[in-house]
Amino acid sequence: MLVQDVIFDLGNVLVPFDWRIAVIRLLKYLPRDLADKSENDPKLFALVVSDLIEALEIGSIRFDEFHREVVSRTGLRADLVEFRRIWCDIFRLDHQMVNLGHELARRYGVWLASNTDEAHYEYIIEKFLELLFYKKAALSYEMGTRKPQPQYFIKALELFRINAENSIFIDDIMENIQAAGKLGIVGIQFTTFQSLSERLREYGVVIGKLPRGQDIEHR
Numbered sequence: 001m002l003v004q005d006v007i008f009d010l011g012n013v014l015v016p017f018d019w020r021i022a023v024i025r026l027l028k029y030l031p032r033d034l035a036d037k038s039e040n041d042p043k044l045f046a047l048v049v050s051d052l053i054e055a056l057e058i059g060s061i062r063f064d065e066f067h068r069e070v071v072s073r074t075g076l077r078a079d080l081v082e083f084r085r086i087w088c089d090i091f092r093l094d095h096q097m098v099n100l101g102h103e104l105a106r107r108y109g110v111w112l113a114s115n116t117d118e119a120h121y122e123y124i125i126e127k128f129l130e131l132l133f134y135k136k137a138a139l140s141y142e143m144g145t146r147k148p149q150p151q152y153f154i155k156a157l158e159l160f161r162i163n164a165e166n167s168i169f170i171d172d173i174m175e176n177i178q179a180a181g182k183l184g185i186v187g188i189q190f191t192t193f194q195s196l197s198e199r200l201r202e203y204g205v206v207i208g209k210l211p212r213g214q215d216i217e218h219r
Helices: 019-029 032-040 043-048 050-057 063-074 080-088 095-104 118-127 150-160 174-181 193-202
Strands: 005-008 109-114 137-139 167-171 186-189
Touching: 005 095, 005 150, 019 032, 019 043, 019 080, 032 043, 043 050, 043 063, 050 063, 063 080, 080 118, 095 193, 109 150, 137 150, 150 174, 167 174, 174 186, 186 193
Parallel strands: 005 109, 005 167, 109 137, 167 186
Antiparallel strands: none
């Protein structure tokens, strides 16, 4: 395999996140019954609004509409500004992975493919400027579709103008890896930095600093 392009997922690959952080901060704004249930089961809140999250991530509703629907459905008392702050402040940077991204960008075309919403993406790139090593991003809310839908990957390849057979896709979710594989994109499920590095080398991806003055401009 001649690797020319590497596609990174965002959440839990470059920026680990924890929904429980948001849920804990939202408890004081929820009705007592839902707050008690959500405290015992942090996944409950996301389940209650899961269809709204999907709509937000494919761009069919704006964030202010999302907030309004969440308030209507759950009785949430947080205003839009506070809710957006809590909604977004759940990420941290994986410095090893970001350094890898910068290193690969010196030799290969490097891209981003993420299921995300506008509020999350804007927050992430404003807070973590180190992330901006990729050429373009295929963002679900802009594309109107999400991984693992085949149409998502078709649109991403078209956006990037790259060939599936020369690409490697890194994602933490196996379902997404399998969906990309059906289109001929080699996928690696991200678990640890070490295992990812080993798998990349198995596919012939060069990892290691170039000698001074020998940076490669990819396309």
